[in-house]
Amino acid sequence: MSIQKMKDQVIVRNEKFVDQAERLKPKFFETIVKPAALIEVKEDSNVIHGWKSEFIAPISTLSDQDYGKNDSFILDFGNHYVGYLTIDVRSTGSPPDAPLKLKLTIGEMPVEMAEPFENYNGWLSSSWLQEEIIFVDVLPGIIKLPRRYSFRYIKFEVLETSPKYRVVFENIECKAITSADIAAIGTISHEDPLLKKMDEISIKTLADCMQDVFEDGPKRDRRLWLGDLRLQALANYETFKTNDLVKRCLYLFAAVPDKHGKVTANIFVSPTLIADDTYLFDYSLFFISTLHDYYYATKDMETLKELWSTAYRQIELALDRLDENHIVRDSSDWWSFIDWEEGLNKQTPSQAVLIYSMKQAINLANVLKSPQRYTLKERLEEIVEATKKHLWDEEQQFFISGADRQISWASQIWMVLAGVFNEEENKQLMKRLLEVKPAVGLATPYMYHHLVEALIISDEKERAITEMKAYWGGMIKDGADTFWELYDPKNKDYSPYGSHLINSYCHAWSCTPTYLIRKFNL
């Protein structure tokens, strides 16, 4: 995600919270993994992005090959990994009389091995594309790449040796890292093999995103986003239960609010803790939601007490955006994420996120026996009333959003999740949504997650499973080792960034099937 910068950001740093987050730094689990095979990538219009991987030879044959100028090969590690690469390289022929010049292209998907990064023309920084140009002055040598990669495939291109020598590559390995203790959870024995597979891939996705913080995607942006964190935390409670990592992330956000107390949409942890200058209406509110879920997963009262005022402040700030009708003011100068769907009006889904968060805040205020619970309840009633009055279109039987009275999937889904209506009404609304299929649809797995959860809580479990199988099952059919940041079954080249090369193919917000399956016994 990349959004305009906010002017004049002033951060009020809470050193106590910074220290607490520091103390909660996770332990890493390291695994040495080796490539499985030499492959080639071939054009095939029937597979995603038009490129499929084909086995050439087992990895044991690699050290029998030598390579000269303009030779190349592709290694397949057999699964997705996040970690550090080491490559042994030696020469054959005469003593190497010039440096070796090597290009490595490191990718999560076959398409990254096939389409030259030089042609990339998207609007996110091309520096996310994983590649390296390496000179080796002394052979034999060990190439120990200092950067972390998120990948399954590596393409080696020997750009230069000299006429006098060729090179052999050996002992290629990746020190894969995660802060998730994979050994701590077992697989579930689900009778439905597709749901079982979905559960496994969700867990792998979550694990690869669990690093020093919950990252959104280990390839890109490698950053702690609140919206992603909320879903990762939910998946984590059902699986790894690495709850201290959630706690750490909550403290990181709480440590660097702006001068109004607003929590940023995302956090950098290197070289030091930095609040990004992106603020999103929905993401700030999800601080409450994440704290709420954390408390119910852990009953960690101390943390709840310490972070409650940060959480409550997000409600206050959100309420400031309400107009005289108790409706979130829509304008061109605010940002709420909701989804990447083109043209989506954010007013009504944001109103729903506010209601959703207020209810969770009330739960927490009750736990804390905070007097703020009365204010919250009072305001919530007004807001829910106003929502039904101003945003519900009785004739069309849909929530509308914005000046153009847009009917979007996101508005209906979030209003169901917010529980503005009762279960039966929600069920009818979801039914109508699936029948009418408004044009303004869903763009991301993040929004699909909310669709599935809305169906579940509207007592439409079967339909929820169908939707989940169609969507995440589609990714699996299309070759996902980990779930992708973006997936549009109707347009598999879809990217909100102008190129599918820059998409992240292991992305936190897509890891929720394991949560949905385990939490709701699907």
Add this chain to the structure above:
Amino acid sequence: MSIQKMKDQVIVRNEKFVDQAERLKPKFFETIVKPAALIEVKEDSNVIHGWKSEFIAPISTLSDQDYGKNDSFILDFGNHYVGYLTIDVRSTGSPPDAPLKLKLTIGEMPVEMAEPFENYNGWLSSSWLQEEIIFVDVLPGIIKLPRRYSFRYIKFEVLETSPKYRVVFENIECKAITSADIAAIGTISHEDPLLKKMDEISIKTLADCMQDVFEDGPKRDRRLWLGDLRLQALANYETFKTNDLVKRCLYLFAAVPDKHGKVTANIFVSPTLIADDTYLFDYSLFFISTLHDYYYATKDMETLKELWSTAYRQIELALDRLDENHIVRDSSDWWSFIDWEEGLNKQTPSQAVLIYSMKQAINLANVLKSPQRYTLKERLEEIVEATKKHLWDEEQQFFISGADRQISWASQIWMVLAGVFNEEENKQLMKRLLEVKPAVGLATPYMYHHLVEALIISDEKERAITEMKAYWGGMIKDGADTFWELYDPKNKDYSPYGSHLINSYCHAWSCTPTYLIRKFNL
């Protein structure tokens, strides 16, 4: 230099010599140097390669500038250096939300800043062209480049930041290294400013080539070549007197002869001591010459005794190449370097190098009172006689070479240096050479050195100075900070490698003016 590999090379390693060379590893002198200015490189058909450097701003202004995608600038360090680069980089604007992708192009000459390396199409490995693609994941950061560069200029090209941030570069510095103790010698106060300048630049050239061994060129090939060593050692005796480095290099060569006892043309010292599989008739003989000069500079009898048999073996092997007429056999399957001059026949200059080396060997044998001195003298007489008989063309009054009776500068020069004729005859030969100017001329500073020395020993000092001033003075006029590997005043783009980009602009074999000036009181 790059020459075909010899098949079936078998090395007979002398561990005692390896250990001795190891003990003689030099001490390094480090100097921190900083760039002097921001420059630009402009087209100008009047300057060498068509590119001149123009001052833009002092380096103090650099940290006031910020750079975004596709911005670039060039730094000028004001002189040539060999060493390691460190660059501080920080961001301005929003927190950097994508890696910085930076391209560095590092060059000795303005042309390297101007002509894209991508267009290089010479026959030496392009991996010698000094460039790096660097990703910086965390800003601010310190870019500490692990490779050593030989340079005066650095071009920075910001290939990618993100729309949210720009970068500032600061505290750029080079840890310049040499094993020459520059402080140990003073400049000479020569009345002729051009000779004084030539002396200084020679010394700088020599110093930048003095590293772990005497390298031929710190940009390329960064290697110990016997032919270059011989000239470097001569310059060193007149200047730094780092005589142990010469000794180390002699032991390195003597440590790894082939199974016949032949000394290789060049040596690799990393990752371990390796004899290259290139063997050159003249270079093997220069082992004697270098030992000879070393002994007379140091009177180190112990080393002479220890290395004598290696030296003597080179004569024996060279004599094996003589035909029944005592003339070096010419054929298509042997290699003698002599010069890069296109079409140069190597027979006669090689014959001269043999005579030259035999005389030095006789000197050493006399010192050692070795019985081999008698054999050597006997053989020398036959060879000199045969040389006059078979290679001297009485009618044309020139030495001829090869089946086509080629008259080259190299043949005459080397025969003068070999002292086949007496001083007066040599003087006449050199005079005729400069008048007739045979078409097969001189290609390298290496060969120009021998021209100048031949003039000096033929009592043509003034003419020697004139030639030296025209040649090395020409380089100075053309902007040399250190003397170049290649220089043809009539074709300044000359390269034997197909591109002047790959030429080395600080090259050992060009450092001899200081030797010539100081040794012969020019």
